[in-house]
Amino acid sequence: MRALPFALLSACWSAWLLLIGLVCLVCGAAVAAAPPVTLARADAGLHGARVPPNLLLNLSFTHAAAAAAHGGEYAPQREYLGYFHARMCYSYPYRSKDGAMLPDLRVATAYFSVLKPADAQHGCGGDSFSGNFLNWASASMLDIARYALTGGDRVIDEVRKTVLQRAYLPDAGSPIDFYAHPVFFPRKVLQAGVSAATPFALAQLAIVSCRNRLLFGDASLPPGGNCDAPGAAATHGVFLARVRVCDADEGPLRDDLCLAYGKNYKPAGAVQRHGGRVRVGVFGHLNGVSASAGPVYGGVLRAPLSHVGRQRWTAPDFMPQDNPGAEWNPATGVYAYQTVYQAADQAGGPGGGVTAYINGLGRSNAAHPGAYASAAPLAELLYESLRYLQGRQASATVPPATAPPAIDEGLPVVTAWSDPQTASCQRHIVVSLGDAGMAGDRYVPGNVPVVPTSPGDRARAPDGFASPPFDAMAWTHAVGSLESGGTPGNPAPRPELAALELLADGAGGASYHAAGLAYWSHVQALRPGGKNDGLAKVEHYAGDLRQGGPAGESAATPAATLLLLTAKYGGFLDTNGDANPYKSATGGALEEWSIDGRWPAHYLPGSDPAALIAGLRAAFAAADKGSLSVTLTGPALMALASGTEEAYWFQTQLRLADGSMTLSRSGFAVGADGVLLPGKPWWCVGGQEQPAPDGPPAALRPVYTLDAKGALMPLAWARLDAEQRSAFDGGDGKGEARLTYLLGQRTHEAGQPGGFLRRRSGSLGAAPHGNLLYVGAPGLGMPGAGYGVHRQALLQRRKMLYLGANDGLLHAFDARTGGELFAYLPQALLHAVPAAASTHYSPGPLLDGAAATAEVLASGHWKTVLVSGMGGGAQGVFALDITDPARFAQEGALWEFTDRDDRLMGNIRAPPAFARINMGGKEGAPAYRDFAIVASGYNNYVDDGKDTTAPASAAAIFLLALDKAPGTPWMLGSNYFRLKVPVSSGGDGGHDADAGAEVIPQALGPPAVVPGGDGALAYMYAGDLQGNIWRLDMAGGPPWKEGQGRKLVFVARDAQGRRQPVTQQLNVAYAPGGGYLLLFGTGKLVEAADTWPSAFLSQSFYAVHDDVRETSPTRSRADLEQRSLGEVAGGVRVDGAELRYTGSDAMRGWYLDFLNTAQTGERSINSPVLAAGRVLFNTVLPGRDPCAKPATRLYVLDVLSGFAADGAGVVQAGEQTGRLFDGLARAPPLALELTSTVGAATAAGRAEGRKELAVLQPGFPGGASGAGLKVVSAPLPARRLSWREVANWRELHEAAKKK
Secondary structure, eight states, X not given: OOOOOOOOEEEETTEEXXXXXXXXXXXXXXXXXSOOOOOSOSOTTSTTTTSXXXXXXXXXXXXXXXXXXXXXXXXXXXXXXXXXXXXXXXXXXXXXXXXXXXXXXXXXXXXXXEEEEOOTTSOOTTSSEEHHHHHHHHOBHHHHXXXXXXXXXXXXXXXXXXXXXXXXXXXXXXXXXXXXXXXXXXXXXXXXXXXXXXXXXXXXXXXXXEBTEEEEEETTSOOOXXXXXXXXXXXXXXXXXXXXXXXXTTGGXXXXXXXXXXXXXXXXXHHHHHOTTOEEEEEEOOXXXXXXXXXXXXXXXXXXXXXXXXXXXXXXXXXXXXXXXXXXOTTTOOBSSSOSSOOGGGTTSTTOSHHHHHXXXXXXXXXXXXXXXXXXXXXXXXXXXXXXXXTOOOXXXXXXXXXXXXXXXXXXOBOSOOOOOOSXXXXXXXXXXXXXXXXXXXXXXXXXXXXXXXXXXXXOOOBOSSSSOBOHHHHHHXXXXXXXXXXXXXXXXXXXXXXXXXXXXXXXXXXXXHHHHHHHHHHSOSSTTOOOXXXXXXXXXXXXXXXXXXXXXXXXXXXXXXXXXXXXXXXXXXXXXXXXXXXXXXXXXXXXXXXXXXXXXXXXXXXXXXHHHHHHHHHHHHHHHOOSSSSEEEEEEEEOOBTTBOOEEEEEEEETTTTEEEEEEEEEEEOTTXXXXXXXXXXXXXXXXXXXXXXXXXXXXXXXXXXXXXXXXXXXXXXXXXXXXXXXXXXXXXXXXXXXXXXXXXXXXXXXXXXXXOOXXXXXXXXXXXXXXXXXXXXXXXXXXXXXXXXXXXXXXXOEEEEEOTTSOEEEEETTTOOEEEEEOOGGGTTTGGGGGSTTOOOOOSSOOOEEEEEEEETTEEEEEEEEEOGGGSSEEEEEEOSOGGGXXXXXXXXXEETTTOTTOOBOXXXXXXXXXEOOOGGGOOOEEEEEEEEOOBTTTSOOSSSOOOOTTOEEEEEEETTOOTTOOOOXXXXXXXXXXXXXXXXXXXXXXXXXXXXXXXXXXXXXXXXOTTSSEEEEEEEBTTSEEEEEEXXXXXXXXXXXXXXXXXXXBOTTSOBOOBOSOOEEEEOTTSSEEEEEEOBXXXXXXXXXXXXXXXXXXXXXXXXXXXXXXXXXXXXXXXXXXEEETTEEEEEEOOOOSSSTTOOXXXXXXXXXXXXXXOBOOSOOEEXXXXXXXXXXXXXXXXXXXXXXXXXXXXXXTOXXXXXXXXXXXXXXXXXXXXXXXXXXXXXXXXXXXXXOOOTTSOEEEEEEEEEEOTTOHHHHTTOOEEEEOOOEEETTTOOOOOOOHHHHHHHHHTO
16 A cells, blocks of 8 residues: 555654655646646656657668559458558449440549448448458558558548549559569459459459559450550459548548548548657669669668658757648648659659658659669668768769769659757667568678679678778678577577578578668667667668568568568667677567567568558657657555565566556565665566467456446446447447457457557556555554454455556556456546557557555445546546455446546546545534545646536645445535635735746646544645645535635745746645644656756745744745755755744745756656655756756755754754766655664653664666665654654554554
8 A cells, every 4th residue: 555654753953843744646727828738748857858759761662562462362351451441332433435434534533432331241232342352452562551651642632632542553664564463463353252342243353453553354354455455454444543532421430541630631641640759751762773774772862851740849959849841731631742743854842751752652753654663772771871870971872873863753862961860869760661672782881792793792891980890791690690599599590590691582682781780770879989878779670561471481480581680680679788689687588579479579561461550650659659768667666574564676667669568576675774685576567478379368357447327347348338339449340359459468469360459569558657556454553443343354355556557457466476356447538548459559648647545434334445546548536445356346336536527627647645524423523534635637727628628717626535325426515525726826816926827837736634633634735836835724624615714825936036836745744833844846847848948947845834824924935944055976965054943033944946957957746755854855857958868866854954964863054965866756765764773761751762764766777776875863752752643544554554
């Protein structure tokens, strides 16, 4: 359970101090004019997160890329991918010519259009064409790539009308004539079911493709003819291979292709959907060079790396701004250039760009359509693209080759290169696609000709630009050594690959140097002076556009093609920095390079169009959402052994690139010096739960949700109503597969046979903002009748670990074994989670709120409850009964509370609090009721289209009854209470003179709850983004009148008078002379805007004395004693004047301003912790330099004085604290008690003792390397005075657990 520091009493500055520690919820609300708080990203403040990544497409294409995408016989039960909607039927216009009705061939009107839905077998009843059949008959490999990248090649591109065209096929005037070509685009025959797939009444139908045409003929007639005179091949017509897509009817139903632009839709691929912050560029070959010209070297830059969408992020500050170079209209989706298939002499203008090259390839020159590169030297193209990323110019032209032209087949060639790297920490992603035309690519640095030499196989000296020099033979040999087993680790070596640098792949004899280049650039620094610091240098993806897959492929072991090895050695996760994909930190031989043990994770197989599309989309999504460090430390939880509880250390590792996470448990100990000593691993989950297509399916996790009546039900297809099924179905009839995907099934993921859903590296979603909750036996000493019986019954309860994640589920694990017992899907998220199965999905928030647990008394019965915010996925919280994990299916449902129940509810990220409230019984007798307490959260004022938007200037704290019966409606003033708090910048009246305050997001921070003498709630304190600290007097009990008992206690402003945001929960201590001491820091790090230079303002930490008198004025920093910081080796020195809380010279507390915030961005975002008379808090320093490595500073100060202590625990001015650590802390520090000593009693019966604490940072990279601090307390009262505990039911319970 959530371990909260209990109240304690210490002697310092001749006053007794009682400390109360509590945790709750970050929340907020704002006036209507305030901008929303963007919760979509989890990388704010991370190393390099501000710098947009580079994604370079290396399109090593020849005419072979236009080859047929689908081979074999047509199987109507199978779904074929392409521009046509496979589940629709299409019509085509005819026109009269010479008295006969013939298919229309006019460019403006000749295209297929949706007519009606197809049947379950994709049939159309004989009056139209099956879209599924047309995809099988007409789609080319290049169309599949375009579908993934740009949404397809548009030949008509208007606001309300879009027509796509199949790749243009070369014919008799080209080196290769595709007309009925037996290899590239063979004559296809529909052997049966012609009348179901087409409007033709034939026994068998022959289909021939040429140019942009589709020819239908009687298959019983002999083949022959050509595209101009097809003869019998076109007895049933010549059609243009074009289709209208994404109109007003299809757009809403075809989300895999169509993207909304206002009320209209456009076909969109990964470039449009995920381009966002990603800078995209293209390398290709020269397409106008004749095959007779001899060997052609390398590749050329066709579109430089740049932002292609609505916005751009430029150095040095990388703040978003409008992009004048956008390639499409952000309002309509229409491409900005007029046309790309124009004559060569007209192409110098608007024909350039990423989308123009991808879509225009093969038809960019109207005078010479069907022009593709005659050869594809992939390794040379890859080398040139890496030179480009190094900031160099292209290799010098070597005769007899000539310099490339400025225009090649109607599209630009960029010959003068600008350095594409805009910051030293910029990520580079290279996606290389090749086809069957790969050949003659050995002329790269370090090459030694193979005997006998082939054309173009010439010697070339190693490239010494960066150290060590690049030597193709050496690096390709290194790949071969790893593959063959020469270098240890490979569990399935291939001895035939030992001399990989001498081998050739495919009919064209392409070398394997591309794999060597990818390996070198993935593990070595690209530029001189670069560091080999474990961060990937270039991330490679690679794919084969070869229909049917690589030769020799088997179900168990795919052939080691050069592109497969390029993906494997250029894309593995080198988490341990040893440059060996077979040796991982955990010892698994597959963990770093493969998801399923067969394909490399970054390989894009053209033999499986669904996997190719999914892989290209994943590459863009990972580029956008990934981080410089491939894996990040996520939430963690640790505790020393106590009583029957063993020590535990639960850790998570996040991969933001694909939104996955692993969770592990290990032992640990703490040394005498406070250093963390890692122990033996126990278990790890969330990794490679491999699909088993040939064996029994893995057991699916039991998942539960609420039904329409609020009762718990298993998440099973048969239990869903029609509306719920439609959320999973998506109009394609595959809703049940999406549901089982959520349950953990892997067999429908792309890359598996017939797979079509997003491929995951594990079936556990990431939890960048969540927390881990450990629940064992209930603790001792809770007040209330029957608690002892409740506790006794649960002493042997299964020890559990709970974690909410961005797969939308709250997961429940057996803490000892790691087995997942069950999971819960909040009903409010049910319509959002199916999107995570889409290959379009870009990892974002689903269930990224934190949770808390408590033992509560509800309707006369003791229960263990869990309450969690839903985070960015939905606006609300939910509560579960986790008293007995074995009976969760029968008893687990309590309630959900969302913006549909109260419009003031927003997105809740931090954990709720619990409190017991005296509701007032008969004749003044106490009547207690237990509540969960949350604030209104972020963005309740943002219009979410549900008519649940809060009015302007509305924020509140909610008290949610834990005894509400499942299924009963929420009623204000009965089972929940709402206490409104002003959100405007100023006092109770909401008036403030701050200019521009209305445009700042406004949010109320998580409330701290303070109990009274009977343990019932007395006060709540909360801060907001305007620096206001509010107190709410709760002692009177309900009903609470609007505004009654609400007091503005303090306003946090820096030395220049600027308001300082408070996003954390305050901690509260009893102050000398009465009242409370409020401890909190200022700062915000929630969204990308918090790392912009304008957000690097002065931030502070405060200790504010509230005397709880209504007549006291609102305080400011002028009422506090300043603590000044000075930099010293290893931390900061704390100085200042003596502070008194009573007397004529009394001050109202103390404060300190963090150092050099304009450069470091230092701020306090995690709540402080109180232990042994100290306040422990960390700050984060993201750094103004976009490539600065973020750091965390750990402060340990005396609560009352604000000074640090020396090694013996003596508090005084001039001592040092504030040690710096690498990394970004996402949680408060943790204090673990090492020793406790008590001295001899005096004659008065008083004794003093000391405590030694180890201060650690759970979930912090430094924790794994043994970082920690030892803290010695000041003299504390002991023995007869002991620690006086406040009668707070929650605090007593947490304290009792530790005894």
